[in-house]
Amino acid sequence: MVVIVLTACPTGLRGYLTRWFIEVSPGVFVGRVPSRVRDKAWDRVVEMIGHGRALLVHSAPGEQGLAFRTHGHDWKPVDFDGIQLMMRRNPGGAAVAGAGSVAPEDAGSSSNAPPGWSSAARRRRFGRSSPRS
Numbered sequence: 001m002v003v004i005v006l007t008a009c010p011t012g013l014r015g016y017l018t019r020w021f022i023e024v025s026p027g028v029f030v031g032r033v034p035s036r037v038r039d040k041a042w043d044r045v046v047e048m049i050g051h052g053r054a055l056l057v058h059s060a061p062g063e064q065g066l067a068f069r070t071h072g073h074d075w076k077p078v079d080f081d082g083i084q085l086m087m088r089r090n091p092g093g094a095a096v097a098g099a100g101s102v103a104p105e106d107a108g109s110s111s112n113a114p115p116g117w118s119s120a121a122r123r124r125r126f127g128r129s130s131p132r133s
Contacts, residue, residue, distance in 0.1 A: 001059050002038050004029040004045065008052035016044060046071050 004017060006027040014023065020037055021029035033041070038058055045054050053072035060067035068077040068084055075086045117125075 002029075002031050002033055003057045004041070005055040005057075006045070006049070006052060007054075009049055009054070010052075013045065013048040016048070017041065042069060 002021070004021065006013065006017075006029070009027065014027070017023070017029045020033050020041060021031035024030050035058075038056075042056055045056070049071060051072070054070070055073060056069040057066055058069075059065060062082070064083055066084075068086065070076060075088045077084050078087045
């Protein structure tokens with residue numbers, strides 16, 4: 001099984017992918033193709049995407065049973081003890097491990113919110129009474 005998710009891509013690329021995949025939602029393609037077709041399609045996606053973003057998830061042997069590829073994303077797949085996880089970057093540019101985990105006793109004040117959180121995320125996490133930043 002292969003899933004390709006495209007953001008801000010040219011129309012021609014979406015048309016190209018419909019040769020082998022079903023577009024279940026705008027920019028989301030799903031199909032069951034051989035690995036050779038998957039690799040050739042991914043090469044074409046990377047070639048044609050321009051300033052857009054692309055994510056490929058496919059079946060793979062191993063404990064998780066899947067693997068990721070990304071192009072143009074801030075989130076990058078990393079291997080963590082044999083399991084692939086998605087690492088994202090904080091607004092400062094440094095990699096963040098475990099961002100968003102705040103101890104329950106600290107959940108009452110917005111000063112403990114990790115940097116880069118939007119005001120909406122702070123309200124959801126810490127409640128409406130927290131001051132805006």
